[in-house]
Amino acid sequence: AQRVTQPEKLLSVFKGAPVELKCNYSYSGSPELFWYVQYSRQRLQLLLRHISRESIKGFTADLNKGETSFHLKKPFAQEEDSAMYYCALKSGSGNTGKLIFGQGTTLQVKP
Amino acid sequence: NAGVTQTPKFRILKIGQSMTLQCTQDMNHNYMYWYRQDPGMGLKLIYYSVGAGITDKGEVPNGYNVSRSTTEDFPLRLELAAPSQTSVYFCASSYSASGGDNIQYFGAGTRLSVL
Numbered sequence: 582a583q584r585v586t587q588p589e590k591l592l593s594v595f596k597g598a599p600v601e602l603k604c605n606y607s608y609s610g611s612p613e614l615f616w617y618v619q620y621s622r623q624r625l626q627l628l629l630r631h632i633s634r635e636s637i638k639g640f641t642a643d644l645n646k647g648e649t650s651f652h653l654k655k656p657f658a659q660e661e662d663s664a665m666y667y668c669a670l671k672s673g674s675g676n677t678g679k680l681i682f683g684q685g686t687t688l689q690v691k692p
Numbered sequence: 693n694a695g696v697t698q699t700p701k702f703r704i705l706k707i708g709q710s711m712t713l714q715c716t717q718d719m720n721h722n723y724m725y726w727y728r729q730d731p732g733m734g735l736k737l738i739y740y741s742v743g744a745g746i747t748d749k750g751e752v753p754n755g756y757n758v759s760r761s762t763t764e765d766f767p768l769r770l771e772l773a774a775p776s777q778t779s780v781y782f783c784a785s786s787y788s789a790s791g792g793d794n795i796q797y798f799g800a801g802t803r804l805s806v807l
Contacts, residue, residue: 590732617796625735625782625798667734671794677742678723678789679750680796682734 583608585670587683594658595691602653602686604642604668613671614651615680616642620664628653628666638662658690694718698783698799705773705806713768713802715783723786724766725796726750726758728779735782741766742789773806780804 584607594600606612616628629637631644631651642653651668666686672679699714717724722743727735737750741760755777757769766785770777780803784796 585734587734613794624800625784627795630795676789677740677748678786678794678796679725679737679740680735682727682736684732684734 583670583672583681585668585681585683587666587668587686589686590684591687591689593689593691596660597657600653600655600658600662600688600690602666602668602688604651604653604683606649606651606668606670608649608670608673610673612644612646612651614642614644615669615671616640616651616653617667617669617682618664619667625667658688660690660692663688663690696783696785696797696799698781698802700802701800702803703805705770705804707773707775707806709773710769710771711773711804713770713781713783713804715766715768715799716764717766717783717785717797718764719785719787719797720763721785721787721797722763723789724760725784725786726756726766726768727782727784728752729782729801730779738768738781770804775806778804778806 586605615630618628619625668683669680696717725740726738736752739758741747783799786796
């Protein structure tokens with residue numbers, strides 16, 4: 582079964598502390614993974630995806646096939662990083678672009 | 693550039709009423725999706741479309757219907773509203789299903805309460 586698990590509903594850190602939002606997936610084959618973010622009063626939007634191997638707003642995410650994980654990391658959290666973060670897996674059933682989302686993690690960065 | 697537009701933003705329905713959630717995009721995207729977002733549950737796919745005239749069920753389609761008569765519009769219909777359909781509904785679109793253009797762009801959402 583294809584599944585995405587984000588074990589933490591809420592992650593609270595102080596400004597300047599490192600952040601790691603966990604994402605584990607279940608998928609047979611080569612997964613395509615994404616992180617989407619929803620800031621307060623804004624739309625859900627793409628943060629980054631593993632095929633691009635990019636760093637956006639200081640965030641990086643590395644695909645670890647051995648551990649079936651795609652954790653999102655940032656070395657020094659900022660208050661403006663406070664948001665809801667969703668990990669998503671592209672469904673392998675057909676060329677439909679369907680995404681399977683995790684439950685989401687709320688990141689709270691305290692001053 | 694409006695992107696994905698959803699109307700209405702908020703709606704309260706009585707049990708058994710019907711309504712249509714509107715979604716339109718101006719990016720000429722072939723792929724469109726409807727999700728519902730429940731607290732602690734993430735986003736669940738209701739229906740999707742890979743092009744005008746083609747729709748298919750997602751993970752939680754019961755109680756909903758869709759149509760895709762044009763590339764731009766993808767309305768979601770609730771025929772007999774039930775309290776279990778209280779949720780936030782998001783419409784999304786993407787240009788492609790794979791490769792570099794398979795980014796989904798989301799609307800602002802419709803908050804629906806069924807009482």
